[in-house]
Amino acid sequence: MKSVRTFVALGLGAVATVAAVSTPALAQETGSARSTANQHCVLDTDNGAKSCFSTYKEAITFGTKGRVTDAPNDTRAAVRDQKLQERLSGPRNERGLKSARGSLPAAPAERKVLGTLYSDADFGGGTFTYTGSVGCIRYPEFVSMGSGWNDVVSSVAGGQCNVTLYQHSNFLGSSQTYGGGAPYVGDAMNDQASSVSFER
Structure with a gap:
């Protein structure tokens, strides 16, 4: 026993x-x-610096260098506020691309929101906002998602750019491009994205 x-x-x-x-x-x-x-994180594409905050309002204030200080903490309300979105990214035409300004004199480059990734569907949960003054290009720095963001994206909002999510790092695997906002990235891409690009 x-x-x-x-x-x-x-x-x-x-x-x-x-x-x-x-x-x-x-x-x-x-x-x-x-x-x-x-978390609500901001990545400055001009210098590669990433900062995270406990509120969306703090992240946007930081991301725009204080140009926009009145963003709501409710991310769903923020993405649906057209005037706020234009202040963050500039106006978009009916195809979702940033509108051209014609022959207006060039202004100094201003940091704009290129796009925002959301951890939940319908623009909820944590956010990862990409800002920059260069514009919509395939940034080589985004060959993989930032820390904590691999395989968690469920919705996206394209600021002045179209957002393309890739299933694997290095812009490989299946991909999906979103113009404007997508409250759900679709079953094939939900919680699958490992790299991202911002293009026109």
Whole structure:
């Protein structure tokens, strides 16, 4: 009987050890997903600097260098506010592309929102906003998603650019391009994107 108790005790000890070793990894993964859902990050494409904030309003204020300070914290309301979107990115024509200004004199480059990724459908959850003054190009820096953003994107809003999501890093695998806003990226791309580009 003593050998049975010893065997059971050893078996329970092994299970406890396995649980203790694997639990931190699970907690880290869950914490990473949770932190993405609660963070609002901005990446400045001009210098590659990434900063994250606890509110969307703070992220937009930082991302526009204080040019826009009254963005709501409700990301769904923000994406549907046409006047706010024009202040962030400039006006878009009916095809979703930034409208040309004709022969107006060139103004100094102003940091604009190129596009925003959302961790939840319908423009909810955490946000990853890309800003810059260069414009809509395929930035080589985005061959992979930022920390915590790989395989979590569910909706996108194209600021002055069309947003293309790629299934794999290095702009590989299946891809989907979105002009304007997409409250859901579709079943094939939902929680699948590993790289992104912003183009016209």
